[in-house]
Amino acid sequence: MNFWLLLMIAGSLFVVGVRLSAFFSGSETGFYRVSFLRLSIDAHTGDTVAQRLLWFVQHPEFFVATTLVGNNVANYLTTVAIGFGADAFIHSGGITVEVGVTLLFAPVIFVFGELMPKNLYFRAPTKLLRSNIRLFQFFYRALLPASMPLVWIARLLEKLSSSPSSQVDFLLGRHRLIQVLSKGHEHGVLTNQQGILVHGLLHDATRPVAEIMIPTARILGQTEGTPRDVLLEYAGKNHLTHIPIRRRNSSADWFGFVRVLDLELGSGSADSMIRTMPRIPADATRLMTLLAIRDSGESVGVITDGDEVLGIVMENVLINHLMNPLGVQTARSSTGMVVDANTASTEVLP
Secondary structure, three states, X not given: OOHHHHHHHHHHHHHHHHHHHHHHHHHHHHHHHOOHHHHHHHXXXXXXXXXXXXXXXXXXXXXXXXXXXXXXXXHHXXXXXXXXXXXXXXXXXXXXXXXXHHHHHHHHHHHHHHHHHHHHHHHOHHHHHHHHHHHHHHHHHHOHHHHHHHHHHHHHHHHHOOOOHXXXXXXXXXXXXXXXXXXXXXXXXXXXXXXXXXXXXXXXXXXXXXHOOEEHHHOOOEEOOOOHHHHHHHHHHHOOOEEEEEOOOOXXXXXXXXXXXHHHHOOOOOHHHOEEOOEEEOOOEHHHHHHHHHHHOOOEEEEXXXXXXXXXXXXXXXXXXXXXXOOOOEEEOOOOEEEEOOOOOOOEOO
């Protein structure tokens, strides 16, 4: 083959290969740096470019597979280009010459095909991704036959994995949300108390509610059928605002509670004022428990394991665990007890 023609082919392939390497390497970095919250907001306002990017955010396996296949294609083109160039200058160099020339050009490929584009996309991910989304969609469709098997393998491994995709999405979403809130706090958008609440929601909300419940052996309450005056005297003695109620002939079957305010202002029997506590499974999270209590319209919930009652939990205790800035929360519950988050121990307040 003509020397100059071979040199032109080698040069063209090398430029295309380095350009593709820069594009896919930079896009991968930009994808993990872009503000997904901002993309979602822009997409819901009708921004078509943001909608295209948001689709890849919702289907990250296609984006990763496309960049992986695209980078391999780019590396193959640069390798072929170096081989053609070596053959153009040294006709009988063999594999040793090709390897030597490849090592010689490796710094150029690394700087212009990896380092510089990654740095640019790191600094301006949204702008560069938005400007190149059409080109990326073209390669996504062109490389789909090669990338689809990788997507299938990823989905198969996801099904076999012990961590479902929803949990992974939750963890990624939580990490992104933390980044957003950190930036908001730096710029004065998020106050300290709001930051404490968010910290509680992200870190304590998913912990089991059984850790902070009041065990049945430590509940200060009465049996159904107890007269009004006895309940009021008991509440005054133990500084209670809510009195848990258990079934007759049972020491652990707690099912409801009476508000002291209702006893003082109402005119009916004490049993008619009993409010039924929502039953919450012991493996429920603290946030799920708080939502269940709020949905029921009550302020106390009973924690159960099947038909067995394990304890009760107060709405204000749950809220305190989300609002307390310290890792160990101590709160006065409406049953007149101090509840420690780590030990779930209780004691009567003087």
